């Protein structure tokens with residue numbers, strides 16, 4: 050490569066033929082995926098597509114029985130601790146404690162992730178401010194709204210200053226205003242730090258609006274990959290239509306009839322009801 054050729058973006062996450070099965074269920078089926086450094090990448094799919102299982106392999110919470118996963122070049126099977134130090138993870142399950150204040154919750158994560166003691170108080174305050182919770186920091190998390198709880202969990206993941214932030218369904222169960230609030234804070238932090246964000250969602254409209262690129266996952270594999278605009282224009286061209294299809298149309302096109310039997314997007318009943326569970 051000559052010196053004036055720009056280097057291709059480094060890969061934050063690389064999955065090569067990643068497979069994971071629960072008994073006879075192939076949750077992840079030879080998945081190939083590359084997330085570029087600095088992008089917001091959306092892994093989209095209906096319930097059961099294999100998104101959470103893939104994410105758990107990437108975070109090292111599940112082993113990699115077949116294939117390979119690398120995070121910033123580190124093999125998750127061989128360098129588990131190195132990988133864990135690079136990432137912040139907000140799981141679908143509640144990770145905040147209702148009996149602690151927002152500040153105490155974030156401080157707990159700062160201790161677990163070995164943030165140096167002398168920096169802790171400032172880093173905790175910065176993480177809370179980054180998600181708009183500075184004023185509510187000393188209230189019990191049990192008094193927070195669903196959107197505030199999600200932002201608190203975001204602060205918990207951010208306090209270790211990760212290079213890769215992984216969010217599993219960050220807006221599930223939230224009302225539209227709270228969903229927008231969560232995304233605005235994710236974007237602001239990304240813009241300020243340049244961190245890579247890998248997010249799973251089944252909300253196609255959010256992915257369209259907030260993700261740089263998306264991978265449409267169905268039955269354990271990514272079936273289409275690109276920017277939301279590329280995928281939508283690609284389908285319009287294939288159909289020879291002037292009306293721009295939605296990302297959900299694209300998904301239905303690549304998943305075919307299998308989508309209806311496997312669960313669509315509109316009938317997803319899964320609501321996290323975060324505030325209720327914290328309270």
Ligand SMILES: Nc1ncnc2c1ncn2[C@@H]1O[C@H](COP(=O)(O)OP(=O)(O)OP(=O)(O)O)[C@@H](O)[C@H]1O
Nearest residue numbers: 071074075076094095096097098099100101102103
């Ligand atoms: N612990 C488990 N034991 C058995 N089967 C599982 C387990 N976890 C997931 N599965 C199955 O693996 C497949 C993929 O599930 P996964 O949770 O990864 O999908 P998902 O796309 O994240 O869906 P959701 O949005 O509902 O979380 C599904 O068929 C699911 O039923």
